[in-house]
Amino acid sequence: MSDAPAQMTYRQALAQALREEMERDESVFLMGEDIGHFDGAFKVTKGMLAEFGPTRVVDTPITEAGFTGLGIGAAMAGLRPVVEIMTVNFALVAMDQIVSNASKIHYMFGGQVPVPMVIRMPGGAGHQLSAQHSHSLEAMFTHVPGLKVVVPATPEDAKGLLKTAIRDDDPVIFLESEGLYGKKGPVGGDDHLIPFGQAVVRRPGRDCTVIAHSRMVWVALAAAETLAGQGVEVEVIDPRTFRPLDLNTLADSVRRTSRAVVVDEGWPECGIAAGVAAHLYEACFDWLDAPIGRVNSADVPMPYAKNLEQAAIPQPDDVVAAVLATMAREVPR
Amino acid sequence: MSTSPPAGPTPEEMRDMLRAMTLIRRFEERASEEYMAGRIGGFLHLAIGEEAAIVGTVSALRPDDPLTSTYREHGQALARGTDPRAIMAELLGRATGICGGRGGSMHLMDRERSFYGGYGIVGGSVPLALGLAWASHYRGDDRVSVTMFGEGAANQGVVSECFNMAGLWDLPIVFLILNNQYGMGTPVERAAAVEDFYPRATAYDIESWKVDGMDVLAVRAAISEAARLAREERRPACVELLAYRYKGHSMSDPDTVRDAAEKERWKARDPLVTFERVLLGEGIMDASAIAQMQAEVDQVVDDATEFAKGSPEVPVDQLADQVYAQPWNDDPRGSALVNP
Numbered sequence: 001m002s003d004a005p006a007q008m009t010y011r012q013a014l015a016q017a018l019r020e021e022m023e024r025d026e027s028v029f030l031m032g033e034d035i036g037h038f039d040g041a042f043k044v045t046k047g048m049l050a051e052f053g054p055t056r057v058v059d060t061p062i063t064e065a066g067f068t069g070l071g072i073g074a075a076m077a078g079l080r081p082v083v084e085i086m087t088v089n090f091a092l093v094a095m096d097q098i099v100s101n102a103s104k105i106h107y108m109f110g111g112q113v114p115v116p117m118v119i120r121m122p123g124g125a126g127h128q129l130s131a132q133h134s135h136s137l138e139a140m141f142t143h144v145p146g147l148k149v150v151v152p153a154t155p156e157d158a159k160g161l162l163k164t165a166i167r168d169d170d171p172v173i174f175l176e177s178e179g180l181y182g183k184k185g186p187v188g189g190d191d192h193l194i195p196f197g198q199a200v201v202r203r204p205g206r207d208c209t210v211i212a213h214s215r216m217v218w219v220a221l222a223a224a225e226t227l228a229g230q231g232v233e234v235e236v237i238d239p240r241t242f243r244p245l246d247l248n249t250l251a252d253s254v255r256r257t258s259r260a261v262v263v264d265e266g267w268p269e270c271g272i273a274a275g276v277a278a279h280l281y282e283a284c285f286d287w288l289d290a291p292i293g294r295v296n297s298a299d300v301p302m303p304y305a306k307n308l309e310q311a312a313i314p315q316p317d318d319v320v321a322a323v324l325a326t327m328a329r330e331v332p333r
Numbered sequence: 334m335s336t337s338p339p340a341g342p343t344p345e346e347m348r349d350m351l352r353a354m355t356l357i358r359r360f361e362e363r364a365s366e367e368y369m370a371g372r373i374g375g376f377l378h379l380a381i382g383e384e385a386a387i388v389g390t391v392s393a394l395r396p397d398d399p400l401t402s403t404y405r406e407h408g409q410a411l412a413r414g415t416d417p418r419a420i421m422a423e424l425l426g427r428a429t430g431i432c433g434g435r436g437g438s439m440h441l442m443d444r445e446r447s448f449y450g451g452y453g454i455v456g457g458s459v460p461l462a463l464g465l466a467w468a469s470h471y472r473g474d475d476r477v478s479v480t481m482f483g484e485g486a487a488n489q490g491v492v493s494e495c496f497n498m499a500g501l502w503d504l505p506i507v508f509l510i511l512n513n514q515y516g517m518g519t520p521v522e523r524a525a526a527v528e529d530f531y532p533r534a535t536a537y538d539i540e541s542w543k544v545d546g547m548d549v550l551a552v553r554a555a556i557s558e559a560a561r562l563a564r565e566e567r568r569p570a571c572v573e574l575l576a577y578r579y580k581g582h583s584m585s586d587p588d589t590v591r592d593a594a595e596k597e598r599w600k601a602r603d604p605l606v607t608f609e610r611v612l613l614g615e616g617i618m619d620a621s622a623i624a625q626m627q628a629e630v631d632q633v634v635d636d637a638t639e640f641a642k643g644s645p646e647v648p649v650d651q652l653a654d655q656v657y658a659q660p661w662n663d664d665p666r667g668s669a670l671v672n673p
């Protein structure tokens with residue numbers, strides 16, 4: 001037997017995490033639209049209905065507010081629901097349950113009941129799904145105290161973070177990326193849990209820190225490759241969770257490179273990039289040689305036409321340009 | 334513990350019910366005074382007039398049946414047996430409050446007594462009750478989840494979503510529509526296409542009916558039957574209780590919209606007075622026993638109020654305690670950062 005970690009897709013890694021945790025803990029159950037008989041809109045839960053039965057893999061009506069709230073109530077009763085919302089776009093109809101109930105119940109009632117649940121949902125643009133099906137809503141969820149917000153970029157993180165999420169006693173918003181389900185990579189074993197609040201350096205470098213999460217990690221790494229060809233070495237850091245946020249790892253890097261660019265597929269106003277940049281200004285102002293760059297989706301509803309959509313989503317070239325802009329602004333010493 | 338309490342209460346239970354109704358009335362009258370004196374902030378919604386609906390319901394349940402309510406929920410907590418001191422202290426925002434001063438009047442919870450809370454978003458608590466019922470279904474226990482909400486809340490889409498899932502999966506839940514005929518200042522006839530609410534549940538294959546919510550014995554009988562259906566036949570049920578609130582929507586509502594004659598008509602059916610008459614008529618209590626019970630209740634309310642007033646404020650360095658069950662830092666102001 002080889003000790004080399006298994007290679008699998010992000011989709012398979014998620015499925016493995018669900019299976020392992022369901023086998024380990026009977027209080028874990030899955031609920032969502034078309035996750036059973038249909039194997040899930042993105043096939044993450046393929047075969048699980050047959051394995052675990054209809055009480056633990058529950059096909060719901062199209063009723064996101066209702067079944068998200070049901071999950072919260074079940075969590076209050078001590079179960080560990082993993083609710084799948086087909087895509088993050090449909091979480092908007094469940095937002096009252098997430099914001100008014102899930103995030104508040106532990107605090108508002110003085111800590112009497114925790115809400116140990118996971119809400120999994122994929123988001124992101126890139127498949128010409130146009131305005132209503134292309135959201136990246138990390139910022140909305142991260143805005144809310146009481147939630148935890150997880151944004152895996154690799155199969156290893158998808159598995160390790162989902163296992164941690166299921167065992168966590170708080171409501172966890174687990175944001176997958178539609179563009180990453182087929183991405184392959186190594187994953188850890190049964191006992192490989194990745195703690196929340198630990199950023200990871202995806203590529204070391206000395207000239208500029210690029211902070212990116214989820215699919216944007218891969219966009220940032222492509223940009224880093226291009227920049228390396230021009231003699232610019234960027235350090236790519238993936239926060240992996242926004243609540244909690246490992247500012248220390250980000251700030252340590254920025255203090256070394258003196259420059260930073262934050263890449264985020266969401267919109268620019270009050271977005272993730274804006275929020276991370278604000279933390280970095282507070283933590284690293286004296287070390288910065290240039291204003292922090294932000295790369296976001298264009299400030300428009302996502303258009304359908306392929307060329308417009310591609311123009312709206314952050315591309316490696318946008319990251320390259322943002323990094324070079326921070327370099328050009330270098331204050332001479 | 335496997336069956337619901339019988340529909341007909343014993344004399345002792347009837348005495349307890351009258352006491353509970355009296356406690357709710359007197360407690361809320363005192364809370365209103367404390368609000369006027371500026372010691373209670375925020376919203377204060379009184380259920381005066383709705384005591385029969387509350388006590389009739391709670392007395393028909395097992396103490397471990399999960400119960401959820403709206404922001405008008407002091408009565409549910411009192412009827413479940415929560416210490417009045419801890420409730421009044423919560424209303425005054427003190428450290429000794431049942432929720433440590435985090436919730437206030439609208440957000441009482443007593444987990445130990447399976448009272449799963451009061452919620453402020455109209456209709457938003459109903460799916461939580463469905464989840465509590467789901468948990469019983471999932472574990473195969475025989476608890477029945479009961480959720481009380483207003484006729485105004487019944488117009489929220491999520492309530493229909495819950496009717497559907499309860500009917501679809503046969504969940505052990507009782508939906509209790511407390512129809513006090515007004516959502517703030519809007520009477521039913523200006524808010525609902527059909528004035529009866531119970532048929533909405535019928536549409537989802539849920540047994541449903543309407544009862545006089547001013548009559549505590551009628552309420553108790555109806556909820557007993559609803560809970561029996563849910564507990565023994567594993568079917569959801571819905572009961573619409575027709576009632577009336579005697580005060581404005583909350584303390585900040587001067588209650589000028591509702592017709593004075595209408596109010597008088599409903600006050601003539603005061604659930605406490607009506608039930609006292611029943612107890613007197615059946616010889617279960619005499620006038621002096623009732624007076625003595627009322628005096629005892631007043632003492633309980635006095636004691637709760639004194640306790641609350643004498644209780645310490647919540648230390649500000651505990652501001653961010655309990656945001657998370659598994660926190661990552663101890664920053665008293667709360668923070669998304671791991672090590673601020």
Ligand SMILES: Cc1ncc(C[n+]2csc(CCOP(=O)(O)OP(=O)(O)O)c2C)c(N)n1
Pocket residue numbers: 403405453454455456482483484485486487513515516517582
């Ligand atoms: C979603 C939402 N919309 C509006 C309000 C403001 N509001 C609070 S109570 C209320 C009336 C609710 O009436 P009903 O459900 O009949 O309950 P009642 O207050 O009569 O007990 C309204 C409109 C709210 N809290 N939540």
